[in-house]
Amino acid sequence: MSIEAPVAPTTLPMLQVDGFSKRFGEVQANSDVRFDVHAGEVHALVGENGAGKSTLLKMVYGVYEPDEGRMLIDGEPVALGSPAAARSRGVGMVFQDLRLVPAFTVTENIALAANPGPVLRLKDLAAEIAEASARHGLAVHPNARVRHLSIGERQRVEILKVLMTGARLIILDEPTSVLAPQEVDALFAVVRQLTEAGFGIVIVTHKLGEVRAIADRVTVLRAGRTVLHGVDPDDYDDEQLIEAMVGRAVPALPAERGPVPPSDVPALELTGVSSRGDRGHEALTDISLRVQPGELVGIAGVAGSGQRELCEVALGLRPTTSGEVRIGGASVDSARDAIGAGAASVPEDPVADSVVRRLTVLEHMGLDGRRIPARGLGVDWAAVRARMTDADARLGLRIAPAKRRLSELSGGNIQRVILTRELALDSSLVVAAYPSRGLDVANARRTQEVLLERRAAGSGVLMVSEDLDELMALADRIVVMHDGHVSGEVLAADFDRQAIGRLMVGGTS
Amino acid sequence: MTTLLDPTPSLVEPGERPDRRAAALRATGRWAAAIGGALVIFSALLLLRGANPLEALGDMWVSTFLRGRSLAEILNVMAPITLAALAVLVPARAGLTNVGGEGQLMLGAIAAGGTALALDQQLPGPLVLVLALVAGGVAGAAWAGVAAILRLRFQVDEAVSTLLLNFIALDLLLFLIYQPWRESAAGQPTTRELADAAKMPVITGTVINVGIIVALAATVVVILVLGRTRWGFRLSVVGGNAEAARRAGMNVAGLVISALIVGGLLAGLAGAIQFTGIEYKLRAGFGLQIGYLGFLASWLARHRPLPVLLASFVLAALAIAGDSLQLDAQLPAASVNILTALILAAVLGWTTVKARRA
Structure with missing residues (x-):
């Protein structure tokens, strides 16, 4: 780690949160939370989903009012009623989902946020932007159209936007979740430059590697309480930090796993497959890929490199324009072919692709693609329930009660329902897109174990993830995609972040 | 929130606590307020026309509900409206918008009429009646099938x-x-009247015809089929998220076709009942607007079968009330359409607001 600006506890913090409490109905989202940020430091805020991070930040940013507690900016108590008030006090926020208008230029987007009054002086603003971006090492061209920018560049525009509105304290909400490794490095370089210039940075993350790479101090929230407050991450090892987040020790993944058994018939085989995306563009070009039974193949790539289309083609959900897809040797042209050949799948966006909001957990358990258990003309719900209980007991992801409608569940709970249904199947192939997305540390770990169990049971597993560490921990082989092509392939013995990162942006390893 | 040691996952989202009884009370209140508001606006319109609104509304109430035979009339009118509403409700379960109740009903009436008028001189009346109902249902189903094929083959939206x-x-x-089936003696273009033996019988001691029993039975069947069968379950998956249905390996196209065809069958049955139970002859203006009233009934009931019965009853009562308005207050019968429209707009407006909040 690097400390550009030494932490000086004697100086007044830019921001000090004193015992914030917030209750939503029966949920105590924050209780007596303490948090502070000094000028020139990076303070990481970590915790599981639902630990209260976003509630805390929304109170800091003026979206919610705390029930109890007070907040000081530069030692002076403030009550922020709105984000506008927060901005006027120098607090800025970069949201996880970037909020830019793609058809506008960088300058126009910033003009929207900077609220320059009735007359737009875009030229003056563009000059200011060029000056600010040069000063902070942001490398953003004011006249570029946002839709032509990469995700990393768009994020820099967001940071610039926050800077231009006069922020001195910048909150970055899970900024790395959408970035390739190189872009993460570039972002961290920007963050270091900002702290050197005296800005205070809050970075929300759940990746310990990032805490160690960038943070001067770390605060851990669990169940709405401050478990560790502003400690130096170097004083704690990973197990201790995870235990602070989770409340108990989480076992490490088994390091030893058997070799991939030789097999004549691959679990999944794509031969020269091309396919179109939803907008009619060529989303996959000449993809050839094999997953053996008992092998876990990871797919790495910058978001939108064709991962979604690859999964859909493999599952017979998207027509190919050329090439052939086989599961266990059987040709696949439709979802029913794929299911018939023994495929199970965890979709990239379960809410859009697998969830019927007004149906219950139990009813979703009947939608695993297998024949619905029959009783006369009706559904044998007792059989479905037995299946569900058995699956839940075997997988241990503790799904929500059978009668709950999916519309009442949070993203993580929905994910656990879908994971339990699909990974409990006796499948020959598992296609899992971002399986641990939205899960807390313990459930994410359990999901990874289950994927390894499927592999050990002889399923071929194709897994897409945005978390390179996760892929390197699980995969026998990582296939890297770039712009609809396979740009390279790396075996477990040769895993190397930088090499994979270069392939992700279209270079060679 | 949840820790790992917590045995049950935390599910309560902030500010969410379903309370069914309070929700039902609120819904009733909304309906009452909507109908009340519509009546106030309608009274203002009556005043503008120089009529005494209290008197006119009072007459409507008396002649619609308190006169001897009027309840029977409402039930007779309600039967085809209910079936036409179910014809919207079943496809809606699969996410489809069937605006074709009117046409499917018409085809049902044509088939029922053609069958009954061809056979009522040769075969016993009850048999003719049954054949007419079957023919009506089949024809309505076939007419809806045309829309289903257009949707699957050419991606034509079924609403259009x-x-x-x-x-x-x-x-x-x-x-x-006007041409082949015209009864030459009559001045108006109509078919001849159905033989009495083949007309739909009335419930003994009343003037209520058996149509309402068919409609109620159809409602029960729809409740059971949608709620208890695998087909009904699959329809609700397709209607809730067609992509989820596709990924679960369901035959989405087949389900869409079958839902539309069952809808058409119900509308065709409505046409057959309108012919054999109410009008007895095909003429210009036959069964006019029943398909659309059914569409409104289903939407008012938010596509739920039991509330459809209530909505159909209210719409049937309004239709009868329109006649009394014409007779008693010397206002055009169409005036009541204004009241109907006001009530619909108010109820739909308010329930939609609620749905958006929920």
Whole structure:
């Protein structure tokens, strides 16, 4: 780690949160939370989903009012009623989902946020932007159209936007979740430059590697309480930090796993497959890929490199324009072919692709693609329930009660329902897109174990993830995609972040 | 929130606590307020026309609900409206918008009429009646099937195709009564009247015909089929998220076709009942607007079968009230359409607001 600006506890913090409490109905989202940020430091805020991070930040940013507690900016108590008030006090926020208008230029987007009054002086603003971006090492061209920018560049525009509105304290909400490794490095370089210039940075993350790479101090929230407050991450090892987040020790993944058994018939085989995306563009070009039974193949790539289309083609959900897809040797042209050949799948966006909001957990358990258990003309719900209980007991992801409608569940709970249904199947192939997305540390770990169990049971597993560490921990082989092509392939013995990162942006390893 | 040691996952989202009884009370209140508001606006319109609104509304109430035979009339009118509403409700379960109840009903009436008028001199009346009902249902189903094929083959939205098919059905009816099926003696273009033996019987001691029993039975069947069968379950998956249905390996196209066809069958049955139980002859203006009233009833009931019965009853009562308005207050019968429209707008407006909040 690097400390550009030494932490000086004697100086007044830019921001000090004193015992914030917030209750939503029966949920105590924050209780007596303490948090502070000094000028020139990076303070990481970590915790599981639902630990209260976003509630805390929304109170800091003026979206919610705390029930109890007070907040000081530069030692002076403030009550922020709105984000506008927060901005006027120098607090800025970069949201996880970037909020830019793609058809506008960088300058126009910033003009929207900077609220320059009735007359737009875009030229003056563009000059200011060029000056600010040069000063902070942001490398953003004011006249570029946002839709032509990469995700990393768009994020820099967001940071610039926050800077231009006069922020001195910048909150970055899970900024790395959408970035390739190189872009993460570039972002961290920007963050270091900002702290050197005296800005205070809050970075929300759940990746310990990032805490160690960038943070001067770390605060851990669990169940709405401050478990560790502003400690130096170097004083704690990973197990201790995870235990602070989770409340108990989480076992490490088994390091030893058997070799991939030789097999004549691959679990999944794509031969020269091309396919179109939803907008009619060529989303996959000449993809050839094999997953053996008992092998876990990871797919790495910058978001939108064709991962979604690859999964859909493999599952017979998207027509190919050329090439052939086989599961266990059987040709696949439709979802029913794929299911018939023994495929199970965890979709990239379960809410859009697998969830019927007004149906219950139990009813979703009947939608695993297998024949619905029959009783006369009706559904044998007792059989479905037995299946569900058995699956839940075997997988241990503790799904929500059978009668709950999916519309009442949070993203993580929905994910656990879908994971339990699909990974409990006796499948020959598992296609899992971002399986641990939205899960807390313990459930994410359990999901990874289950994927390894499927592999050990002889399923071929194709897994897409945005978390390179996760892929390197699980995969026998990582296939890297770039712009609809396979740009390279790396075996477990040769895993190397930088090499994979270069392939992700279209270079060679 | 949840820790790992917590045995049950935390599910309560902030500010969410379902309370069914309070929700039902609120819904009733909304309906009452909507109907009350509509009545106030309607009274203002009556005043503008120089009528005494209290008197006119009082007359409507008396002649609609308190006169001897009027309840029976409402139930007779309600039967085809209920079936036409179910014809919207079943496809809606699969996420489809069937605006074609009017045309499917017309085809059902044509088939029922053609069958019954061809056979009522040769076969025993009850048999003719049953054949007419079957023919009506089949014809309505076939007419909806046209829209289903258009959707699957050419991606024509079923809301558009079913609506346009209504006009074709109407022209087909007019052609038949002006030309081949016209009773030459009559001045108005109509078919001859159905033989008494083949008319739908009335419930003993009343003037209520058996149509309402068919409609109630159909409602029960729809409740059971949608709620208890695998087909009904699959329809609700397709209607809730067609992509989820596809990924679960369901035959989405087959389910869409079958839902539309069952809808058409119910509308066709409505036409057959309108013919054999109420009008007895095909004429210009036959069964006019029943398909659309059914559409409104289903939407008012948010596509739920039991509330459809209530909505159909209210719409039938309003239709009867319109006649009394014409007779008692010397206002055009169409005036009541204004009241109907006001109530619909108010109820739909308010329930939609609620749905958006929920």
